[in-house]
Amino acid sequence: MHDRQEQISQVVVTSAQMREIEGRIFAAGMPVAALMEKVAIAISRRVQELGSHGSRGVGEMIREQLPLRPRLCVGILVGPGHNGGDALVVARELHFRGYEVWIYSPLSKLKELTQQHFLYAQSLGIPCYQEIEQLPNCDFLIDGLFGFGLERALTDLIASAINQINEWKKPIISIDLPSGLHTDTGEVLGTAIRATYTFCLGLWKLGLLQDQALEYVGKAELIDFDIPLADIQAVLGSPSVKRITPKSALSTLPLPRPTVTHKYKEGHLLLICGSRRYAGGAILTGLGARASGVGMLSIAVPESLKPQMSAQLPEALIIGCPETPSGAIAQLELPEKTDLSSFNAIACGPGLTKDAHPILQQVLDSTSPLVLDADGLNILAQMSTITTLQKRQAATVLTPHAGEFQRLFPDVPDAKKDRVVAVREAAVQSGTVVLLKGARTAIANPQGEVWINPESTPALARGGSGDVLTGLLGGLLAQANSKHITVEEIVATAAWWHAQAGILAAQERTELGVDAYTLTQYLIQVLLKWSIRSENDEMMTGARSTYIKQIFKIADII
Numbered sequence: 001m002h003d004r005q006e007q008i009s010q011v012v013v014t015s016a017q018m019r020e021i022e023g024r025i026f027a028a029g030m031p032v033a034a035l036m037e038k039v040a041i042a043i044s045r046r047v048q049e050l051g052s053h054g055s056r057g058v059g060e061m062i063r064e065q066l067p068l069r070p071r072l073c074v075g076i077l078v079g080p081g082h083n084g085g086d087a088l089v090v091a092r093e094l095h096f097r098g099y100e101v102w103i104y105s106p107l108s109k110l111k112e113l114t115q116q117h118f119l120y121a122q123s124l125g126i127p128c129y130q131e132i133e134q135l136p137n138c139d140f141l142i143d144g145l146f147g148f149g150l151e152r153a154l155t156d157l158i159a160s161a162i163n164q165i166n167e168w169k170k171p172i173i174s175i176d177l178p179s180g181l182h183t184d185t186g187e188v189l190g191t192a193i194r195a196t197y198t199f200c201l202g203l204w205k206l207g208l209l210q211d212q213a214l215e216y217v218g219k220a221e222l223i224d225f226d227i228p229l230a231d232i233q234a235v236l237g238s239p240s241v242k243r244i245t246p247k248s249a250l251s252t253l254p255l256p257r258p259t260v261t262h263k264y265k266e267g268h269l270l271l272i273c274g275s276r277r278y279a280g281g282a283i284l285t286g287l288g289a290r291a292s293g294v295g296m297l298s299i300a301v302p303e304s305l306k307p308q309m310s311a312q313l314p315e316a317l318i319i320g321c322p323e324t325p326s327g328a329i330a331q332l333e334l335p336e337k338t339d340l341s342s343f344n345a346i347a348c349g350p351g352l353t354k355d356a357h358p359i360l361q362q363v364l365d366s367t368s369p370l371v372l373d374a375d376g377l378n379i380l381a382q383m384s385t386i387t388t389l390q391k392r393q394a395a396t397v398l399t400p401h402a403g404e405f406q407r408l409f410p411d412v413p414d415a416k417k418d419r420v421v422a423v424r425e426a427a428v429q430s431g432t433v434v435l436l437k438g439a440r441t442a443i444a445n446p447q448g449e450v451w452i453n454p455e456s457t458p459a460l461a462r463g464g465s466g467d468v469l470t471g472l473l474g475g476l477l478a479q480a481n482s483k484h485i486t487v488e489e490i491v492a493t494a495a496w497w498h499a500q501a502g503i504l505a506a507q508e509r510t511e512l513g514v515d516a517y518t519l520t521q522y523l524i525q526v527l528l529k530w531s532i533r534s535e536n537d538e539m540m541t542g543a544r545s546t547y548i549k550q551i552f553k554i555a556d557i558i
């Protein structure tokens with residue numbers, strides 16, 4: 001069961017893929033009405049959990065507002081399709097559980113199954129309204145207007161009703177997707193419900209993981225309804241878009257370490273960063289690399305930065321390089337008998353300034369895996385990016401934010417419209433792994449596979465946090481060859497780890513308290529938090545299986 005949950009939680013689908021998977025289920029004999037019932041009962045149960053006393057959810061919020069209200073009043077928004085059908089089943093179930101239920105159904109032409117549920121709800125005496133103004137004051141709402149069947153911009157009638165509903169500032173639970181969002185791109189088609197919770201049905205919809213959707217999605221969770229893995233496999237093959245999960249991220253960390261090892265076996269990373277103007281970028285990149293656990297860390301900086309670098313990172317080999325009049329690295333001067341290929345990985349860019357452009361060609365000509373960030377990317381953007389990158393044999397990872405991405409890849413589809421399409425196109429064209437930073441960082445490999453980090457925090461939107469990621473990523477890349485892990489999986493792990501550190505820091509210090517230096521201090525705490533959690537899971541699973549064995553033993557079954 002656990003494995004299924006993990007597999008399902010990684011899958012991301014478009015509306016077309018969901019339609020195809022749904023079609024296989026119905027073709028295999030599952031009646032549409034039965035599936036709707038199965039799904040909507042699961043939704044109803046979850047709504048009641050949220051609405052129950054003491055849960056940190058809708059019920060908690062409502063009780064703070066209306067402690068005396070004898071029973072919760074819920075408004076059900078019903079659309080013409082099966083999303084509306086789901087909502088009507090939920091309406092019926094909450095009605096039987098004692099909730100005061102009202103229905104708003106703006107369109108008179110409903111799909112047959114939805115129509116049947118509508119008639120039954122009316123037969124139970126549940127009040128149904130066609131005008132949003134008629135809907136009495138509810139404690140919370142269930143949004144079943146549109147799911148993954150939304151095909152075009154909303155009509156004015158429905159758009160103005162949704163805007164009105166959003167004005168009420170009531171908790172809203174959206175079924176499958178907040179109505180009005182494009183299922184694949186997350187684009188707002190006119191307007192959209194601002195959900196407090198989104199209960200995504202069966203498999204994660206791609207649109208819920210796109211930056212432009214996030215202010216509408218609220219807290220998203222998956223309602224599993226036992227879609228056979230075989231149907232998912234048949235339609236998706238190996239999923240082209242995956243969610244990064246704690247389990248997948250932790251599994252690629254260079255942990256546990258072999259009992260017998262030494263510092264050179266745990267990777268040697270070269271950072272090329274910093275300038276007189278941006279010394280801090282070099283320090284932050286170094287601290288990110290330190291946290292990765294990399295065995296040996298060399299940092300090439302302009303000569304004048306050497307003292308402060310050694311003070312901040314005494315364990316690192318600081319390589320003082322000749323500098324330009326503006327205080328940038330003029331040329332790389334590596335210790336004798338070493339050249340760029342001596343390093344397991346190179347990370348280049350933070351704080352370099354564009355005056356360091358001669359360095360870039362050197363690192364591009366190297367045969368080591370290479371991470372380019374910040375000015376490393378800005379200098380690259382001045383070269384013919386795609387052809388330059390295609391010449392490299394070794395792995396190359398680019399970590400642009402939206403602006404750097406636009407400069408690097410002016411000809412790929414607009415990342416604002418669909419980040420997944422844009423990052424995939426950039427990676428395929430350039431033959432590199434591209435990490436496009438954002439609220440939901442997206443990573444693509446040259447084969448066009450995409451990973452999305454589903455959890456982050458606006459606390460990371462600060463100068464320097466990208467430098468930390470570059471060091472962390474470079475350090476993990478330098479250790480990668482000790483395990484058979486792909487570069488893109490390492491990149492996905494670095495993105496997850498970096499975001500988790502931001503989340504942990506923000507929990508303890510608020511979203512204003514996560515400067516880049518502080519962020520570096522939370523990186524190791526992420527591993528402690530998740531290793532404790534997975535030990536607990538193991539223990540729980542272990543405890544649970546022991547407990548079950550005891551019961552069966554008593555019953556003399558095993």
Ligand SMILES: NC(=O)C1=CN([C@@H]2O[C@H](COP(=O)(O)OP(=O)(O)OC[C@H]3O[C@@H](n4cnc5c(N)ncnc54)[C@H](O)[C@@H]3O)[C@@H](O)[C@H]2O)[C@H](O)CC1
Pocket residue numbers: 018019022035036039079080081082083084085086111145146147148149150151152153154155175176177201202
């Ligand atoms: N996938 C599954 O296994 C299950 C899905 N369920 C639910 O069904 C919806 C999808 O239902 P569908 O009828 O295909 O579409 P919607 O209800 O999302 O769309 C409504 C309907 O409205 C029409 N329409 C499209 N765009 C517009 C518009 N802009 N204005 C007006 N009308 C529009 C279009 O004809 C659509 O058919 C899914 O989200 C789940 O909630 C099952 O309940 C369980 C299994």
Ligand SMILES: [K+]
Pocket residue numbers: 083143144145146147174175176177178179
């Ligand atoms: K919906």
